[in-house]
Amino acid sequence: MYYYKILSRYIYIYILIMNKEDIKLIGSGWSSAAFVKNIDTDKFNVTVISLTPDFIYTPLLSHQIITKIDTTRKITDLGFVNYVEAQVTDINFEKKKIICSNGKEINYENLILSHGSKVNTFNIEGVNDNCFFLKTSNDADIIRNKLQSLPDNSSITVIGCGLTGSEIIGNLIDYNKFTINAIDGLPKPLTVFDEKIQNYTENLWKNNGVNIQFNNFVSKVEKDKVSIKNVGSISSDLTIWCGGIRISPLSRLVNSYLGLECRFGIPINNYLAIDNFKFNNIYAMGDCSYSLDPPTAQKAYQQGKYLADCFNNDFKNIKPFEFHNRGQIGYIGKGESVFQLGKFHSYGKITGMFNKFVHLYNSIDYKQFMNFHTLF
Secondary structure, eight states, X not given: OHHHHHHHHHHHHHHHHHHSEEEEEEOOSHHHHHHHHHSOTTXXXXXXXXSOXXXXXXXXXXXXXXXXXXXXXXXXXXXXXXXXXXXXXXXXXXXXXXXXXXXXXEEOSEEEEOOOOEEOOTTOBTHHHHOEEOSSHHHHHHHHHHHHHSOTTOEEEEEOOSHHHHHHHHHHHHHTOSEEEEEESSSSSOTTSOHHHHHHHHHHHHHTTOEEEESOOEEEEOSSEEEETTTEEEEOSEEEEXXXXXXXXXXXXXXXXXXXXXXXXXXXXXXXXXXXXXSSSEEEOGGXXXXXXXXXXXXXXXXXXXXXXXXXXXXXXXXXXXXXXXXEEEEEETTEEEEEETTEEEEEHHHXXXXXXXXXXXXXXXXXXXXXXXXX
């Protein structure tokens, strides 16, 4: 009787699982994390397919190049989902099959593309071979170990002064060990921010010895130097590339099925479904998708929650996705941060304190913040 009860229970659980609607989710970034945290796994059987099972809290990566911080958490810890380690190289939409690099084929009922984007090197000679990139926790560990091995006054070059590049420069200023070079083809850092914030950031960097090369484009990167158009070359013992993102090969492939030449990502409609596609139950979100909203982690997270809510409510009485801008915040060095929400902006040490509490609120667990607060 005892074994019969156990067997009956397992049969019951198996029937429940088999009766659930299936969702395959490609990628483990911000939008995937939000989807996994909010999807009703009593109704849906969700499988995440990605090369890594880790969700990375990317706002802390720039700090991790100086101090070791745990910025990752298993995507399966965020919700009751399955995980398949694989790189998706193709999708057979007619047969509803996901094709992986190892030859494995995975069937799907509902498909969500959230595989992100790739680093944009603009085909500049030497970037791939001689630059460090900051996309993963492992990248941060490699850069940190390299920095620790360099002697004092070594030359560190950061190419690209958007939010990621600016936070890297801010942390290098705090390290107070190296000569820092900042290069950007645009006239100011943080060009998505207000002009006052741009000028404040530039002045802080200049006052802390950062060598600035704005309105200049890199023409070549070598192991120990960086060549700049109309300027010449500067020595560089370590070069970090933060030059932007580009569409991924998988997104290009999907666009080829659409007959589109969109170079920014997969076009989606207001409900995150792939636009003008003849196949149903296929969605895209995060950096792999393209809409008029800014390509930020904030938007991706909102998309993931929105799509999970749509599934949970069987897509009944749903409203179009609407991005709610909560503002942008970034660290620029010396305990100071910059913040902007619409026309409101602030900068300085008080904003730096606010920045820490933002990370506390958004961080994956409390231990991360306990490590993070020691950086200032």
